[in-house]
Amino acid sequence: MREKREYILLTFQTTSEAMAMERFCGKREIPGRLIPVPGEVSAGCGLAWRMPAEEFPVYETAIRDSGILPENRVRLLL
Amino acid sequence: MIYLDNAATSFYRPPGVERAVVEGLRTLGNSGRGAHEPTLRASRLIYGAREQLARLFHAPDASRIAFTCNATEALNTAILGLFSPGDHVITTVSEHNSVLRPLYEMEERGIEVTYLAVDEAGRLLYDKLEESRTEHTRAVVVTHASNLTGNVTDLGRVSEFAGKYGLLLIVDAAQTAGLLTIDVEKYSIDVLCFTGHKGLMGPQGTGGLYVRPGLSVRPLKTGGSGSHSYERHHPSVMPEALEAGTLNSHGIAGLSAALSFIGEAGVTELHEKALGLARRFAEGAGNIRGVRLYGDYAAAERAAIVTLNIGGEDSARVCDWLWEDYGICVRGGAHCAPLLHRALKTGKQGAVRFSFSCYNTKEEVDLALQAVRKLSE
Structure with a gap:
């Protein structure tokens, strides 16, 4: 099996919000990428922004100030 | 064309x-x-x-x-x-x-x-x-x-x-x-x-x-x-x-x-070009005997549309003549605006609509005017 790693997942209500987050993070060089929402996570939109858990605190404020409101934030081994 | x-x-x-x-x-x-x-x-x-x-x-x-x-x-x-x-x-x-x-x-x-x-x-x-x-x-x-x-x-x-x-x-x-x-x-x-x-x-x-x-x-x-x-x-x-x-x-x-x-x-720039062509056409067509224009051409703001009829001639026929004899594509007949046709009393005749874009030219406008003039004779 693939070795698992801890990530923070931000989920969204709509694809548009997920795309806005990807655009925002890309512009600010915030690490991560969009992934399909894993089955154990309940989310409206099928896309989640995934970033390494250890890097999340560095960018947490920037993400919060982006104006894009995630539906949920989840810590998960993937 | x-x-x-x-x-x-x-x-x-x-x-x-x-x-x-x-x-x-x-x-x-x-x-x-x-x-x-x-x-x-x-x-x-x-x-x-x-x-x-x-x-x-x-x-x-x-x-x-x-x-x-x-x-x-x-x-x-x-x-x-x-x-x-x-x-x-x-x-x-x-x-x-x-x-x-x-x-x-x-x-x-x-x-x-x-x-x-x-x-x-x-x-x-x-x-x-x-x-x-x-x-x-x-x-x-x-x-x-x-x-x-x-x-x-x-x-x-x-x-x-x-x-x-x-x-x-x-x-x-x-x-x-x-x-x-x-x-x-x-x-x-x-x-x-x-x-x-x-x-x-x-x-x-x-x-x-x-x-x-x-x-x-x-x-x-x-x-x-x-x-x-x-x-x-x-x-x-x-x-x-x-x-x-x-x-x-x-x-x-x-x-x-x-x-x-x-x-x-630029929206304004593109529209001004199209509207300029429409105004050139409206001015020319308005001076042709027998041509009746529909709309408010004195208004500062308009869509680049000029609609007309030639005498009592059926608009669909005029439209087809323009295509067959001059290669000009316009729309005739009714324009999916039945209440306005009735208000303008063009319910039966319909109307011939010329509509312009930024890609049209003055030469095309003048050729269209020549065609309308010829058809009006």
Whole structure:
């Protein structure tokens, strides 16, 4: 099996919000990428922004100030 | 061939449009349906197009732009999705059937409609707005420009009336999106319906609507949304609320390229060129004996449309002569605006519509004038 790693997942209500987050993070060089929402996570939109858990605190404020409101934030081994 | 039927659909498009559609066919997956690169590419492209449209219409938030396949679908969504039995709606006799028929349908379901009249030049009688209102009036549905006369609606005036009584303002921008400056916030427009293939010069099968934040519209269609899959009801969050099924990402790719072109060239600049050609044609045609023009040509703001008849000649026949003898493409007959045809007394004859774009030339205008002159002899 693939070795698992801890990530923070931000989920969204709509694809548009997920795309806005990807655009925002890309512009600010915030690490991560969009992934399909894993089955154990309940989310409206099928896309989640995934970033390494250890890097999340560095960018947490920037993400919060982006104006894009995630539906949920989840810590998960993937 | 001289193509002067741009109010029906654009024919000459920015070169990037064709490239973008072909590129889209080769590279795009299904937007919002996963996270592999082809589907993300489609999602990014569609999100980018929403942003472009939000900028064009001065909308506060790109997520308030939903895509449809044309202005008709957008207008059906708004009209069937906002009103309930007992509501009263004010519209105008200048409307296209894409407004009238959904309203007729809603009349059968119990709403009441008042049709604002026009004068002999097809100008709306704004003074009659007040007397059109009842205690049940919920909205004003109005075209931004008549597809028959090219007359532009004074949105400031209608908006002031709607604002005074807290009415919804729904605008049909089929003939103006990409051609006239549209500011949804300035005019407090609640719903703006547009098509992608006319003034925006994108592919057919593209269009959409802007819905003001806080306003909820019942969807025309429900189904796959790429989100909330286990819920019985379609998601209520914009833009997915009004988008069911796979979007036309290939068409939207072309529309996005057209929007980039318009953004660089400038809405006003492109329209001024088309309107200048229309005015040149109107001035020439107005001086030809036997030609009657329809519309208000003294108005400062107009769509680049010139509609006329030659004597009592059937407009469909004139239209066909122009094509067969001169290679000129125009539209004749009825123009899906039955109430305005009746008001202008062209119900039987129809009218010949010449509509111009930034891609037409003065030489084409002069050749069209020569043809009309010849046919009038």
